[in-house]
Amino acid sequence: MENLSDSELIARAREEPELFGLLYERYVAQIYRYHYYRTGDVQDAEDLTARTFYRALQAFPRYEDRGYPFVAWLYRIAHNVVANMLRDRSRRSAVPLEAVATIAAPGWEPHAETERREENESLLAAVRRLPPERQQLLILKFVEGMSNAEIGRILGRTEGAVKSLYHRTLIALREELADERKGEAR
Amino acid sequence: MDELESEAYLQQPSVVELTARLRQAMVPVEPSAAFVRSLGRELVAASRRTRRLSPSVRRGILIGAAALGSVASVAGVLTVVLLRRRSHLGRSVAG
Numbered sequence A: 001m002e003n004l005s006d007s008e009l010i011a012r013a014r015e016e017p018e019l020f021g022l023l024y025e026r027y028v029a030q031i032y033r034y035h036y037y038r039t040g041d042v043q044d045a046e047d048l049t050a051r052t053f054y055r056a057l058q059a060f061p062r063y064e065d066r067g068y069p070f071v072a073w074l075y076r077i078a079h080n081v082v083a084n085m086l087r088d089r090s091r092r093s094a095v096p097l098e099a100v101a102t103i104a105a106p107g108w109e110p111h112a113e114t115e116r117r118e119e120n121e122s123l124l125a126a127v128r129r130l131p132p133e134r135q136q137l138l139i140l141k142f143v144e145g146m147s148n149a150e151i152g153r154i155l156g157r158t159e160g161a162v163k164s165l166y167h168r169t170l171i172a173l174r175e176e177l178a179d180e181r182k183g184e185a186r
Numbered sequence B: 001m002d003e004l005e006s007e008a009y010l011q012q013p014s015v016v017e018l019t020a021r022l023r024q025a026m027v028p029v030e031p032s033a034a035f036v037r038s039l040g041r042e043l044v045a046a047s048r049r050t051r052r053l054s055p056s057v058r059r060g061i062l063i064g065a066a067a068l069g070s071v072a073s074v075a076g077v078l079t080v081v082l083l084r085r086r087s088h089l090g091r092s093v094a095g
Helices: A006-015 A017-039 A042-062 A070-092 A111-128 A132-143 A148-155 A159-185 B003-011 B013-025 B033-052 B055-094
Strands: none
Touching: A006 A017, A006 A042, A006 A070, A017 A042, A017 A070, A017 A111, A017 A132, A017 B033, A042 A070, A042 B033, A070 A132, A070 A148, A111 A132, A111 A159, A111 B013, A132 A148, A132 A159, A132 B013, A148 A159, A159 B003, A159 B013, B003 B013
């Protein structure tokens, strides 16, 4: 069963809904990582991953294979789920997103690592201020190690369009970091 | 930004440094095994409930309920008609 392609597994899962569990096993880590880097919090990532797969299970009977990878459909659900959560959270409290989304690194870390960790945190906070599609692009590129062509299949864009979006994303991120440094200097 | 311009942009030292920082900060993380197992179990249980009430089963239940409802209403109308007729006949005999 593990050797089946996504399309084959989807067809089987329509007859035997329990097989949705195999699709879940295939993509749970990827969706978790997406939520982790969108929110920067382990608890939120787990909660949002669960919500994503419950919604996917509910919507699965209506899923249509339109030639995009199955995971692209999961990412769309994940995007909506995280957008809802961030919107609800911003309505409920005035706590800035960066404060909510500080990565909680589990366990003790040697002192020498602290500075690097802070730098990483400030970089990831800047990434989280980018528009969602640009965040997703960076997650797919750096966390999942995908090529521009693979990212294009997930985002529904051409390889050239992904390349161009990547460059614009780096420019925006550099500006974001520069603004942050200016703010700190004041 | 055309191809050559964007390639040149990627070679700029500050951009090379930024991508190196991104590579260092955005590492693959894994969900805990306990979380994956527990959510997996919940989803399989939920999918079984979905199976029990799959669209064809739900359609069957709906058609069955509709048929029962129709039979009940026809029987109700017939009962009322019969009762009225009987009471009418009773009154005619008494008169």
